[in-house]
Amino acid sequence: MKQLVNLFVSVLVLSAVLLFATYRLNASEGYSGGNTLTIFNWGDYIDPDLIAEFEEQTGITVIYQTFDSNEAMMTKIEQGGTTFDISVPSDYAISKMKEDRLLLPIDHAKLPNLKHIDPRFMNLSFDPDNAYSIPYFWGTVGVVYNRELVGDHEFTSWNELWDPALHNDILLVDGAREVMGMGLNSLGYSLNDKNEEHLQEAKRKLNELTPNVKAIVGDEIKMLLANEEAAAGVVWSGDAAEMMWENENLDYVVPEEGSNVWFDNMVIPTTAKNIEGAHEFINFMLDPEIAARNTEYVGYSTPNAAALALLPEDISGDERFYPAPELTDKLEVYDNLGKRMLSHYNELFLEFKMHRK
């Protein structure tokens, strides 16, 4: 009994000490003060130095909290009980949040730096006139391949993935929209297709890909491809850039049949308490010099034209990540398909995953 009591007492004392230490650290960072801005972003999706600079410039203390998927983030904001001032959802999530009335309108008059954004990234289908969202980063979906391992393939067509020579040598990203989109695109259909026959055809085509698929994975796909675990993979361009930075044998291409172009935009959720500060933060991130530094840290493609001009030629001139407008015109943004259709896409994707060779 005494031993047990000892254990509990030491746990309590230790917790009290740790709580006190946390309190002191929080106080020294200013988190307990009044003038704060809570940012809800993907992990490691901003240069931390920029946050410190923003705090210095404005006197606002930034509280940074992270999420790992759009859907989980939306659930949190929908349920309330939190005070997020800024979030960074992707395109389809923005249109869904708008529909569910989870976003506050953004006052463009408070964003003098908005003029730096390339007009082709403004006024997109998921948010006309950018009433609720401001571009942060963008990219595409395509094929990463290892020049040493794939032979003559250059993956200018999705259909090259079906080559029997690539047996058990392809990794797919674990996303229903991405994989179904690839199936639809490879047949010449739109990746937002709602036609049941087309969808079934795409699933049958995907089932034929099964022998080539080594695994369907998440973020670890970067590590696997950089490690030459497979010859090719279907990935987002941001991930591709990181892998290529690690492994020089890798190359990235967006197949000619078309593919997805995606956007992560800054929004102000309805949970916001510091709306003024949120605008200040968005404007700060739009500053060309700041945006350029952030782009160098994060490694994704920036929609900020003035920032792009400041970046070195080997980044800004890379056609794989900054394709010419005539190429991006062929790419499609994911439409918000509605819950029922999205659910159907996921069922089909699940059936594909369950399909055994």
Added chain:
Amino acid sequence: MGRNNLWSKLYLACVFLVLYSPIAYLVFYSFNSGGTMHGFEGVTLDWYKEVFQDTRLLIIVLNTLVIALLSAAISTIFGIAGALAIHRIRRYRRKNALLSLNNVLIVSPDVIIGASFLILFTIAGIQLGFTSVLLSHIAFSVPIVVLMILPKLQEMSPTLIDAARDLGANNWNVLSKVVIPFIKPGIFAGFFMALTYSLDDFAVTFFVTGNGYTTLSVEIYSRARQGISLSINALSTLIFLVTIVLVVGYYFINRRNGGKRARLGVPTQ
């Protein structure tokens, strides 16, 4: 016996080797100047420096520890009460019904627990943060504590209690002098399992946290999209080393004290 002994040592060595190999892997790459968990380039201590410069990360570590320790201790107390309560129920059906309910949280995937707790907390109007995270960690750790203690109670012979009563012990005495000492190994097992649950949990914490309060798992998972930096490896290495020191230290201090008491004739059990 000598040969038997050797085989058993060899077997245990293999088990420990496998258990610690991924950790050795993480520790090894925490010194990699190459920046990734493959292709070792050179030795560096930069990642460790980065850990100590990142105050936000340190706060997260402290949060994680406080939650783990407190939730494990409190859920152990609830678990003891639960196990005793279930044990005393004589009706077979009722006992099984309670046990099934007990296990619901173990079988439910974390996302469901997280989502339903989130709804509960928002209905109850509890601000998301420290309190909500602590409450949920206690909640999902209780069943494993019960599961660890129950078999000990079932082993306990009822004659032990009867004997104590015959000697004039009241309810509290029976509990504190007979029952609790007997089930102590189960209680410890429960406490450490609760600690494990709490430290490992990502999904539930993610849903019920808010207002800048974050634990280490949530932070690590959300960094996966951008690639986990080796400073996380460095941090895990440090935590691991501190844990080992604490565990070994705790064991030997406890043993020394226990030894003394034993010599003085006070039973340690």
Added chain:
Amino acid sequence: MTKSRNLFLVPYLAWMVLFVVAPIVLIAYYSLFDVDGRFTFDNYTKFLSPVYLQMTLNSFWYALLITVFSLLVAYPTAYFLTRTKHKSLWLLLIIVPSWINLLLKAYAFIGIFGTYGFANKVLELAGIGTKQILFTDFSFVFVSVYIFIPFMILPVYNALDELNPSLIYASRDLGASPWLTFRKVVFPLTLEGVKAGCQAVFIPALSLFMITRLIAGNRVITLGTAIEQHFLVTQDWGMGSAIAVVLIIAMAVIMILTGSGKRGALHGSQ
């Protein structure tokens, strides 16, 4: 006796009503609505489609494999541990690895099992040659056992530790072989611990996810994966809840089947 029983039940029942019964009611409620928020039993009829039945079968099969292998590894470990000098220290050291973040350990396993990883280097040196280890059933079961093994070792260890050594000596003195002693004396007396361990492994193994993606590359799809998908990707909470309800019922059935002893039977020896 009656008085004190009520006292113990109070905190436990309070916990149960708040954090078990309330969520179950919520889940059961959600399972009756489709994506558009209409009342329906469709989610349950959908569960009876071949895709989900196959998935259920998979989940049970893998959970069974994981439990069996965990027990096979854990029992000797626990047995040998009870005979070491600093046994409780070694026991603690068995638990310590599980305090390191699971995602990190999974990444380490990806590195170790990869085509150019440590495991394959060993295979090559042994003359077997490179094999695909990652994204196979083997790696999936291996890592799952790795994760669950402390949950099996602890209760078994506790049961073995309490075992009165004089029972073993008595059995030996009566001329029983070590194997017979184990089968007739040791194992029956540790049955409660084994049961607790199996429950602590099998039940959560039914709803494993994450590892199915990281280590099995979505080659293994369990009910847990599907629930995860429905809650986080499709946002079809109705279907996710329906699967959860089925899981909870399955678990209750398992509990009743492996029920801890018959009426009145308090000891494993009876």
